[in-house]
Amino acid sequence: MDEQPARRLRHEDYTIGWICALPMELAAAQEMLDEEHQSLPQNAADSNVYVLGRIGGHNVVIACLPVGQMGTNAAASVAAQMQLAFSSVRLGLIVGIGGGVPSTADVRLGDVVVSQPFKDHGGVVQYDFGKTTPDKFERTGSLNSPPQVFLKAIASLKANNLRERVGFLHSLSKLAQYRRFARDNAGPDDLYHVTYNHEGGPDDCQKCRKEYVVRRQPRGEDVVVHYGTIASGNQVMRDAKERDKVSTKLGGVLCFEMEAAGLMNSFPCLVVRGICDYSDTHKNKSWQPYAAGTAAAYAKELLLVVPPAKFISS
Numbered sequence: 172m173d174e175q176p177a178r179r180l181r182h183e184d185y186t187i188g189w190i191c192a193l194p195m196e197l198a199a200a201q202e203m204l205d206e207e208h209q210s211l212p213q214n215a216a217d218s219n220v221y222v223l224g225r226i227g228g229h230n231v232v233i234a235c236l237p238v239g240q241m242g243t244n245a246a247a248s249v250a251a252q253m254q255l256a257f258s259s260v261r262l263g264l265i266v267g268i269g270g271g272v273p274s275t276a277d278v279r280l281g282d283v284v285v286s287q288p289f290k291d292h293g294g295v296v297q298y299d300f301g302k303t304t305p306d307k308f309e310r311t312g313s314l315n316s317p318p319q320v321f322l323k324a325i326a327s328l329k330a331n332n333l334r335e336r337v338g339f340l341h342s343l344s345k346l347a348q349y350r351r352f353a354r355d356n357a358g359p360d361d362l363y364h365v366t367y368n369h370e371g372g373p374d375d376c377q378k379c380r381k382e383y384v385v386r387r388q389p390r391g392e393d394v395v396v397h398y399g400t401i402a403s404g405n406q407v408m409r410d411a412k413e414r415d416k417v418s419t420k421l422g423g424v425l426c427f428e429m430e431a432a433g434l435m436n437s438f439p440c441l442v443v444r445g446i447c448d449y450s451d452t453h454k455n456k457s458w459q460p461y462a463a464g465t466a467a468a469y470a471k472e473l474l475l476v477v478p479p480a481k482f483i484s485s
Contacts (some may be wrong), residue, residue, distance in 0.1 A: 219253060250263065292314075292370040328396075403442075
């Protein structure tokens with residue numbers, strides 16, 4: 172039987188924007204689509220490349236940052252062009268990888284961190300934006316909380332989890348058919364003592380001394396979802412001492428990333444991060460594909476519980 176050609180919709184039919192920073196995050200996002208759509212013509216001034224499709228009852232437009240460009244400004248530019256091209260996009264998702272903060276919670280590699288208002292923060296805080304005074308650095312400004320419709324969907328997902336109905340494991344298993352995204356291909360989940368720096372090459376920790384690995388309660392391969400504050404900035408966090416220092420100052424953050432702060436006040440969105448390292452000198456890329464997959468799978472599960480009619484204007 173011949174395969175049906177992809178449908179072609181209109182720009183105004185798309186209501187969810189999905190932004191990622193890396194090609195592997197884009198690949199994971201595409202695998203979450205229930206249906207892919209034909210591309211649409213776009214303005215010559217729009218440099219984004221869009222992937223169009225459907226997840227549940229939502230038509231989704233996906234865009235990735237240019238290769239080699241990261242940070243809050245690049246993300247803001249991609250989101251602004253997307254909103255101009257797809258005027259019906261009302262909600263956004265920033266989905267990809269991030270560095271965990273194990274001193275705040277029992278965050279493991281492959282876990283998912285979701286931005287949620289906590290204490291004085293709306294879910295995301297830009298930790299490197301502010302002013303320097305003679306005796307200290309003061310953060311200035313504040314970032315918006317995620318849209319209410321997403322926070323209500325999170326409440327529904329938490330209830331489902333209490334009833335042991337974890338839907339995104341099915342989506343994750345779909346990704347696992349590709350060896351690059353399989354958990355078995357990620358390697359060991361070793362957390363090193365905060366004072367012990369990496370030894371050896373950049374690709375793995377084979378030369379790092381195992382006596383400095385922190386002993387933790389065995390957990391198996393379950394993916395745990397954590398909700399709270401995400402720290403966003405324009406620099407990679409790669410220092411365990413600085414990681415914990417910044418986290419303590421901010422009242423406890425769950426992960427670090429580099430895009431969300433550029434979007435929160437102009438693009439109503441939720442941030443979903445799969446943990447690929449511990450924001451320390453032992454950072455490498457071995458867990459990135461699996462972590463990108465867990466984040467994408469959670470984002471799909473979230474969209475499946477958001478009724479489209481809740482936010483589509485008439």
